[in-house]
Amino acid sequence: xxxxxxxxxxxxxxxxxxxxxxxxxxxxLRRTAVHGESNSVLIVGPRGSGKTMxxxxxxxxxLEVKDVNxxxxxxHLNGLLQTDDRIALKEITRQLNLENVVGxxxxxxxxxxxxxxxEALKKGDRSSSxxxxxxxxxxxxFAHHKNQTLLYNLLDVSQSAQAPVAVIGLTCRLxxxxxxEKRVKSRFSHRQIHLLSSLSFRQYLDNVILQLxxxxxxxxxxxxxxWNDSIKNVSEVLHQVSVCKxxxxxxxxxxxxxxxxxxxxANILHGLSVLELCLIIAMKHLSDIYEGEPFNFxxxxxxxxKFLQRKSQSIYNFDKPVVMKAFEHLQQLELIKSVDxxxxxxxxxxxxxxxxxxxxxxxxxxxxYPQCPTDVKQWALSAFG
Amino acid sequence: MAGQLLQPGxxxxxLQRVSKLLPCRDVQSSMLLALMGEPEQYSYPSxxxxxxxxxxxxxxxxxxxxxLDIPYATVTCVECVSLGLLFEQVLFSLFGxxxxxxLSRSPSLSDFVRxxxxxxxxxxxxxxxxxxxxRAELLRDMDANLLPAFLRLQELVEDNVxxxxxxxxxxxxxxxxxxxxxxxxxxxxxxxxxxxxQILSEDSHPSYSTELYSAFINILLGxxxxxxxxxxxxxxxxxxxxxxxxxxLESGKVNESETHKLWRNIEPHLKKAMQTVYLREVxxxxxxxxxxxxxxxxxxxxxxxxxxxxYYSKFLLIxxxxxxxxxxxxxxxxxxxxxxKIKKTNFLKKHEKxxxxxxGPKPFALDRLLAIFYSVVDSRVAPSASVFSQISSLVTLQLxxxxxxxxxxxxxxxxxxxxxxxxxxxSRTVSFDIVKYxxxxx
Numbered sequence: 001x002x003x004x005x006x007x008x009x010x011x012x013x014x015x016x017x018x019x020x021x022x023x024x025x026x027x028x029l030r031r032t033a034v035h036g037e038s039n040s041v042l043i044v045g046p047r048g049s050g051k052t053m054x055x056x057x058x059x060x061x062x063l064e065v066k067d068v069n070x071x072x073x074x075x076h077l078n079g080l081l082q083t084d085d086r087i088a089l090k091e092i093t094r095q096l097n098l099e100n101v102v103g104x105x106x107x108x109x110x111x112x113x114x115x116x117x118x119e120a121l122k123k124g125d126r127s128s129s130x131x132x133x134x135x136x137x138x139x140x141x142f143a144h145h146k147n148q149t150l151l152y153n154l155l156d157v158s159q160s161a162q163a164p165v166a167v168i169g170l171t172c173r174l175x176x177x178x179x180x181e182k183r184v185k186s187r188f189s190h191r192q193i194h195l196l197s198s199l200s201f202r203q204y205l206d207n208v209i210l211q212l213x214x215x216x217x218x219x220x221x222x223x224x225x226x227w228n229d230s231i232k233n234v235s236e237v238l239h240q241v242s243v244c245k246x247x248x249x250x251x252x253x254x255x256x257x258x259x260x261x262x263x264x265x266a267n268i269l270h271g272l273s274v275l276e277l278c279l280i281i282a283m284k285h286l287s288d289i290y291e292g293e294p295f296n297f298x299x300x301x302x303x304x305x306k307f308l309q310r311k312s313q314s315i316y317n318f319d320k321p322v323v324m325k326a327f328e329h330l331q332q333l334e335l336i337k338s339v340d341x342x343x344x345x346x347x348x349x350x351x352x353x354x355x356x357x358x359x360x361x362x363x364x365x366x367x368x369y370p371q372c373p374t375d376v377k378q379w380a381l382s383a384f385g
Numbered sequence: 386m387a388g389q390l391l392q393p394g395x396x397x398x399x400l401q402r403v404s405k406l407l408p409c410r411d412v413q414s415s416m417l418l419a420l421m422g423e424p425e426q427y428s429y430p431s432x433x434x435x436x437x438x439x440x441x442x443x444x445x446x447x448x449x450x451x452x453l454d455i456p457y458a459t460v461t462c463v464e465c466v467s468l469g470l471l472f473e474q475v476l477f478s479l480f481g482x483x484x485x486x487x488l489s490r491s492p493s494l495s496d497f498v499r500x501x502x503x504x505x506x507x508x509x510x511x512x513x514x515x516x517x518x519x520r521a522e523l524l525r526d527m528d529a530n531l532l533p534a535f536l537r538l539q540e541l542v543e544d545n546v547x548x549x550x551x552x553x554x555x556x557x558x559x560x561x562x563x564x565x566x567x568x569x570x571x572x573x574x575x576x577x578x579x580x581x582x583q584i585l586s587e588d589s590h591p592s593y594s595t596e597l598y599s600a601f602i603n604i605l606l607g608x609x610x611x612x613x614x615x616x617x618x619x620x621x622x623x624x625x626x627x628x629x630x631x632x633x634l635e636s637g638k639v640n641e642s643e644t645h646k647l648w649r650n651i652e653p654h655l656k657k658a659m660q661t662v663y664l665r666e667v668x669x670x671x672x673x674x675x676x677x678x679x680x681x682x683x684x685x686x687x688x689x690x691x692x693x694x695x696y697y698s699k700f701l702l703i704x705x706x707x708x709x710x711x712x713x714x715x716x717x718x719x720x721x722x723x724x725x726k727i728k729k730t731n732f733l734k735k736h737e738k739x740x741x742x743x744x745g746p747k748p749f750a751l752d753r754l755l756a757i758f759y760s761v762v763d764s765r766v767a768p769s770a771s772v773f774s775q776i777s778s779l780v781t782l783q784l785x786x787x788x789x790x791x792x793x794x795x796x797x798x799x800x801x802x803x804x805x806x807x808x809x810x811x812s813r814t815v816s817f818d819i820v821k822y823x824x825x826x827x
Contacts, residue, residue, distance in 0.1 A: 046564075172564060275611055
């Protein structure tokens with residue numbers, strides 16, 4: 001059951017904390033469905049704030065009203081999938097089962113389909129046609145289509161007194177209205193529902209405990225203690241814990257939080273060979289000395305050779321091609337990136353690169369690196385002070 | 386070291402077999418099993434696994450999925466130059482060979498989702514399906530909507546499916562601009578030296594004892610560990626060099642227990658191997674032949690010090706090198722017989738930090754090249770067409786590279802593309818001391 005809640009995102013019976021938005025939206029849609037009034041609304045909120053959940057709850061509640069269920073048509077579009085107006089139009093005609101759909105294929109060109117659709121929507125007036133709900137997920141991606149024809153036409157229909165149409169958009173960008181063209185924006189009713197997660201820690205805590213409250217009660221008491229230790233990514237920790245362990249224990253919680261919070265770049269640095277690590281330290285020195293200017297392989301190799309002459313007893317003097325191979329491995333891991341991005345005519349060794357790592361990340365990784373030779377460590381610490 | 390992989394819903398003996406196939410990866414495989422849960426349960430919509438090359442990411446996933454008979458589709462993104470190939474492979478693996486024909490000629494993501502939903506309705510299944518995408522960093526370069534869509538695939542198709550992404554590069558570099566559904570991140574740590582030893586010792590030669598092989602692996606790791614930790618490369622090197630290692634044993638000179646002598650025998654070979662086979666300059670076949678013959682230097686791919694050039698071409702190349710790496714204002718000092726004094730101003734002193742050898746070759750005009758050439762060649766040479774044709778043949782050999790527009794026929798610019806070692810070797814053959822003329826070595 002927990003799995004279904006977290007993994008499958010099943011709808012709760014009642015959405016928590018957003019009752020006012022829920023009521024607002026429900027009212028709006030009811031007006032379209034029952035009274036035949038056209039509307040458009042935009043639901044805005046950051047990722048994971050429950051927009052899709054809200055919409056699904058509202059739809060479910062709406063469809064419980066019996067006469068609504070028979071009448072209302074729904075069209076679900078997603079910005080990620082329908083990347084083009086043509087594809088979107090085909091999808092609409094397919095979902096509405098209009099007459100020019102035979103089996104799966106949709107005949108006719110884009111212009112014809114659009115005209116047909118508009119005609120079909122226009123013919124009905126308030127009393128005899130069925131209300132249609134257009135739900136546009138990832139609304140901001142639709143705004144990137146050419147000329148925004150789809151948006152324009154849908155909102156146009158919703159403004160003129162023809163078939164009752166409700167256009168509901170979901171997006172995560174707060175500035176989505178800026179993306180719309182002027183003619184589209186003017187047809188939009190500027191109704192927005194914001195879902196900003198302004199829950200305090202306590203409220204969030206209660207929410208979470210409610211979600212997890214199916215297992216026996218002793219788990220709750222233990223949770224209370226654990227939360228008082230600082231845990232940063234609370235929701236991620238929950239996901240990890242509930243999914244991984246069949247029985248929840250406090251130690252598991254701490255372990256999971258450690259796993260989530262771990263810096264992934266430091267993990268990658270952990271796996272590099274000693275030679276590559278020396279190269280990274282050399283690059284770091286170069287960036288410090290020249291204050292962030294990009295470097296190339298020759299300079300790094302020079303710096304490395306200086307270190308070998310001065311100090312090292314443990315590192316063997318490798319040939320230049322071997323060092324080059326280590327350098328290319330670092331490039332493949334995207335720890336260094338070329339500055340101008342063109343691999344054109346410049347010889348491989350002289351191409352300018354930038355280091356994508358931070359000072360602190362390198363120092364942390366050095367601490368955790370297993371069996372790091374001491375002179376390498378000292379070299380790293382030497383010029384930083 | 387067979388760890389305990391316990392998970393309800395799967396048979397005991399299957400799990401034991403899996404843990405035997407995956408040495409040193411118990412923690413990760415148990416975590417993955419816990420994530421997958423029982424076959425009918427839902428699993429998290431997307432998982433992102435990252436780790437170095439050859440840390441066993443694909444191996445672990447494929448072993449788990451295959452041994453436990455879970456329906457899955459695996460796609461390597463390198464092979465999918467178009468989206469259609471990706472979609473076809475997924476549908477083929479999950480729903481059988483007929484399903485791929487339902488897609489149109491160049492399907493979009495929308496078509497894929499639609500066909501998937503249709504097929505789900507036709508063949509309903511309760512078990513979790515898995516889609517494994519290898520080398521997932523290439524997904525970033527394909528259509529921008531592909532990666533976010535795959536992360537949310539469970540939601541979009543409304544089916545019990547989980548997408549697993551495998552990559553070397555960390556997740557921070559994957560995130561699209563407006564954010565996306567965040568997958569669960571799993572890290573596969575690199576093998577430590579002991580673990581590498583353990584894994585490599587597992588494939589020992591049948592006719593020799595395992596202790597001998599372990600000793601060999603120990604020596605190999607000692608030489609190569611600080612350079613390379615890639616399991617595949619080490620395995621390759623071990624396979625190639627083992628024959629050489631046991632050679633004294635076969636010829637009866639040395640006993641098995643005298644590892645010191647064996648070490649002394651093999652060490653120079655391993656060092657040579659580092660320069661050649663590790664860098665892929667010599668193919669493995671050539672290396673094996675070399676081992677048998679034991680004579681002569683190994684000719685690598687980039688050993689073009691053996692390139693034979695005519696006399697004047699060598700001087701042209703030397704002149705080009707000098708033109709590339711000396712600043713133009715110092716030409717007068719080097720090449721004129723009676724030059725005046727050159728004042729070193731403050732301006733010069735500030736910019737002398739970075740030597741030209743670090744920055745790379747600079748372009749020069751044809752006139753400058755010829756001027757230096759005439760002063761460098763000791764005999765008198767007339768400016769005939771053969772000199773000019775030698776310049777263009779140097780360009781074809783890629784020892785010089787042409788810079789700038791092809792239209793500039795009367796004043797072409799060139800750059801010298803050879804390294805210092807190469808030019809030193811060449812100037813030695815014509816007994817010309819180039820170091821005297823290089824500004825950086827003053």
